[in-house]
Amino acid sequence: MRRTTASTCCYCGVGCGVLIEHDADTIHGVTGDPAHPANYGRLCSKGSTLHKTGDPAARALYPELRLGKGMARSRTDWDTAMQHAARVFGQTITDFGPDSVAFYISGQLLTEDYYAFNKLARAVVGTNNIDSNSRLCMSSAVVGYKQSLGADSPPCSYEDIEQSDCLLIIGSNMAYAHPVLFRRLEQAKSLDPAKRIIVVDPRRTATCELADVHLGIQPGTDVALLHGILNLLIQQDWIDETFIQTHTGGFDALQSLVGEYTPEHVAGICGIDPEALRQVAQMIGTAPSFLSLWCMGMNQSSAGSAKNSALINLHLATGKIGKPGSGPFSLTGQPNAMGGRETGSLSNLLPGHRDATNAKDRAEVADYWGIEALPDSPGLSAIELFEAVRRGKIKALWIACTNPAQSMPDQTLIREALALCPFVVVQEAFATTETCQFADLLLPASSWGEKNGTVTNSERRVSRVRSAIPAPGEARADWAIACDFAQRLEKQLKPDQPSVFGFHQPQTLFDEFRGLTAKRDLDYSGLSYQLLDALGPQQWPFLPGAERGTARLYADKLFPTIDGRARFIADTYKTVKEQQSTDYPLILNTGRLRDQWHGMSRTGTAAQLFGHVDQAQISLNPADIDRLELHDGQLVRVTSRRGKLVLPVVADEQLQAGQAYIPMHWGDRFLRGGGVNVLTQPAFDPMSGQPELKQAAIRIEPVSLPWDVFILVEGDIQARFSALRDLFEDLAYASFSLAGREEPALLIRAANEQPRNTEWLAEVDLLLGLDQVPVLAYDDPHLAVSKRIKIEGSRIRAVRLCGETKARDWLINLWRNGESTENLQRWLLAPLSAPPGATAASVEKIICNCVNVSHSRIQAAINSGMNLDSLKAELGCGTECGSCLPEIRRLLPAPNAPASTI
Structure with a gap:
């Protein structure tokens, strides 16, 4: 019998509610949950095809153990697998100390999974060597919020998108990365054409189709741009002096710094028209409300923390924070990167937004857990962690629900590290990921539709994740694997001490964790599974006795700092680590495809999701194509200081000359040679530890492969x-x-x-x-x-x-x-023939994946005189998830002048 289970999507940080149609054994369909306040029934092309992903043939089904390097893994039972893992980790810790082991986990884990791993690392092993792939995603935003506002607490709600008079989207192709939120913005703009939208991005992405102004800055120049905007806000008296004097500190030092960032100086750095800077400053300064939205283009940088702080400075200077439609609002990349930050799942953090470097914070958590002390030695962030593995300092590594052999920069060194590590455990739902080949022990984990727990989305909203069907084979929940291992390791390392791991269901993990949030900025000690089931998803803070969550922070203009004031941060602009040169004349940028997600372990199992883009390729401005005497589809060798990759080149007018672009998703599984991250660089922000995945210097040359x-x-x-x-x-x-x-x-x-x-x-x-x-x-x-x-x-x-x-x-x-x-x-029978009746052919690009409408059909309909409404009515495109709408609009003749790119 068919039934429906309400859960949450497992892709980006929007946190969309989904309704899973199933028969208790198989998932048959997925629709958006109209009752969920994150999406009100909307889904993107990825979320709407969740039921078509997760091919059982790609799943890890049974524990597999390799008894020696170079040997093949063979199937084993759970007890043997876990005993072996506990024995190896236990002996390594005994021989070399607790910092000789490490855990690398994921923003795709549930909050309960996260908490189990944190307690395992800190309370049982006694190490801070636990980091997450959120280090590649949101760690610069964490530093920005903490430095400027006192806590890692995004202050806004999704409803601010509709309520804001002026939005700045910077470093985010929102139309592709967070399409459901982009649909809300599109609708809000159509209802209020006076709403101003500014997009800052080196590329003219699909998001720019909605913009009033597109600032096509040079890669990595965001800090100079933001300082230049602040300079103009000050000069034109578009600042809130009362708010600055009463509720902030550090303004004088920042004012002195940004005085150097005149429009002409900034225009020279950023490659834009100084009048554009003045136009944008006026939009922001004169708007009653101002909302900023950003993602990886800001964060994935060696100056990511400075970029975040420079953006928050604009809100503090104008007083446009803590009000409807106003505030700095980071768009989280992964479904539960927020939950990871809450539980302390970065090496420098502890549960409840505490710091591992703070003795008081460590003592509070140790006391709560009933142990003598937490480790005080600094933990390793992701880049440092894998370098320590390569140098032999880390001798046992546990990887859960993430794919560093695809996602980390400088893949040659990452793979070398994994190959050299004496013992690698990979806890993973999909046996096909690039990292699984390095596993000495592969542990099958449950996946979306099979898991039970909670996640927190970008607007601080905690939602329930519910299982609809059992996990296949012998796969287990991630929290259960972590707890099983912890209990076995306790017996080896602390045989005379009582266990601190008496967890038998995810709810007990949640209930213990929420106590660590009490009286903190993220306090959701008043939440429970029962309340979430009764009231629906809720935003924190949610204190005991509350009837609903908190939609907006800092309305009282008090910040979680020692003196209650926010802080202006004065960081100077610094160039990207790798500059263009004679040997490497192009700057490579990476980003997202519309219908794929991260390393494609899940989306890469659904053929439908390849309809829009079906192969890895490098895009160049047509002028660079001509200068290099190349042609579309030609194979080229792309070389950086770290590696080489062969792939086809295509012309893309959305790119500026001197820039190149490769989507981030293509790893070694889909592209021979290690994937895009063979090229990217490991340089990272000294404050956040986040690598500069967005910029790398490259050269391109034709390759003869006849x-x-x-x-x-x-x-x-x-x-x-x-x-x-x-x-x-x-x-x-x-x-x-x-x-x-x-x-x-x-x-x-x-x-x-x-x-x-x-x-x-x-x-x-x-x-x-x-x-x-x-x-x-x-x-x-x-x-x-x-x-x-x-x-x-x-x-x-x-x-x-x-x-x-x-x-x-x-x-x-x-x-x-x-x-x-x-x-x-x-x-x-013709040996070197073109297709019959044609001199050339190209694969039909599917613009609308939901109803399978190709580019050629849409273009033919437009040529016949159809507008957007008639296209929807006649072809059905754009009527389902809407992810194709920006591209369709780009094909249509514009009724008004398009957004200026300046």
């Missing part, structure tokens, strides 16, 4: 993916993706200097099912051309082209659209 390969195959995707991935490992270029909707296929595009031999081709054909008739075949050994196509009925089931692939995209479209295959044999 022997090309194309594969399309339906059926048994994950098994074929793994086997073929191994076969293509030593080719110079290989890209892997999925295609289709109801009947998905694996796609491989590859190229090499020299042809492979017949034995290699035979092995590939065996994996593709092309070794048996009936199969259309053509071979020309002299030209090293070999083609195989399998057709069942009138449908293509498998294709393998080697030596020439001119018809590759035509064949993809033919397969995808289910068109007639009558021309195939005639084409097949």
Whole structure:
């Protein structure tokens, strides 16, 4: 019998409520929860396809143990696995001390999972070596809030998006990264055209389509820009002197500093028109309310903390904080990065927004836990942690629910560290992640739809996550794995002491943790599972006896500092760590795709989500394409000071000359050579520890790989993916993706200097099912051309082209659209032929993934005179999640002048 379970989406920090349709064994559908105040029923393209992800064939199902480096892992039972882990960790701690082990966890864990790992590391092991992939995401925002406002407490609510008169979106392609919030902004703008929207981004992203002004600054120049805006606010007397004098400190030093940032000086640094700076300052200074929204473009920087503080300075100087429609509002990247910050899941933090470096804070937590003391030696942040692993200082590493072999910068060193580490435990739901190959012990974890607990979204709203179906195989909840291990380790390290891990369900973890929030800035000691079930998601603070949460902080103009005043922070502008040079003339930026998420461990299992962008590629401004004498689709070698990568180049007018862009998602699983983070740099902010993933100096040069390969195959995707991935490992270029909707296929595009031999081709054909008739075949050994196509009925089931692939995209479209295959044999017999009746073909780009509407259909409808309303009515595009709307608007002829890019 079908039933519905209310839960929370597992992707970004918007924290959308979802309704899971299931039969207690299988999830059949997902819709937005109209009662959830984060999204009111809206979902993006990723959330709306949650039920199509998580391919069981990609899941980790049973514990697997490797008994020696170089040996294969084999299946084992949970008791053996956990006893082995406890024995190795226990012996390592005994021999080398508690700081010889470390835990690297994830913003995708639930709050209960987080709390269990924190207590495990600090109370049982006695180390602060516990860090999270939130270090790559939000740690600069943490420092910014704490330095300026006294606590890591984002003061705003989503409703401020509708209520604000002026919004500044900086370092965020909100349309792709937080599309549900962007839908709210689009609707608010349509209802109030006078609402001013400013977007600051080196690229002209989809978010810019809604902007009144787009400031296309040079990468990494945010601090100079923000100081320049403040300079003008002061000069024009658009500041709140009463608020500054009564509720802040440090203004005089900041005023002296920003006096140097004149419009002309800032324009020279940022590469913008000084009049644009004046226009933006006037918008902010004269607006009754002012809201700022930001994400990775601000945070992922060696000056990320300074950027955050410089932005908060604008709110403090104008007094536009703690009021409806006003305040600094960081958009969290992961579903529970906020919960991780609350529970202390960064090496320098403790539960309840406490600091591991503060003796009083350590004593409070130790007393609450009933232990003698917490460790006082500093913990290692993510970059430092993996460097310590590589140097042999960390000898046992536990990784949970994250994929550092894809997401960390400078992948060559990360993989070297993982390979050298004597004992690596990977606790993971998906056995296909890049990190799993380094696991000496692989522990299967439950995933979305199978978990029970809580998460906190960007607006401080705590929501319930509920399980709809049991986890597959022998997978266990993350908190349960951590608690099991903790209890076993306690027996080894502290056999005479009582256990501090008497947890048997997530609710007991939540109830213990919320006590550590009491009388703190994030106090939600009044919350419980029962209240959340009765009242729905609630924002903290939520004190005992409260009937609803707190929508907005600092309305009383009191800040959680010693004197109750906020602080202006005066940091000078510093350039990015890597500058353009003769050897490395381009600056690489990384960012998000609309329909993929992070390392694609989940979204990468849904073929539908590859419809918008189906392969890794590097984008350049057309002028740079011409200067380098390249053409669209040409393979190039991209080189940074750390590594090299081969991938196709495409022209993109949204980029400025001298800049390049690669989406962050493509790791070694989908792109041979280690993925995009082979190129990125490990330089990090000294305050936050967050790496500068956004800027790296690179060069691009054409590469000659004359022997090309194309594969399309339906059926048994994950098994074929793994086997073929191994076969293509030593080719110079290989890209892997999925295609289709109801009947998905694996796609491989590859190229090499020299042809492979017949034995290699035979092995590939065996994996593709092309070794048996009936199969259309053509071979020309002299030209090293070999083609195989399998057709069942009138449908293509498998294709393998080697030596020439001119018809590759035509064949993809033919397969995808289910068109007639009558021309195939005639084409097949021509060794170097283009597609029949065409000189060129390209893969149809799906603009609207929800209802499967392609770019060509939308463009044809626009050419026939359709507007946005008629497109929605006739084609259905833009009527479901709405994630395609910015791109559709870009195709439409603008009724008014577009936002100026200045």
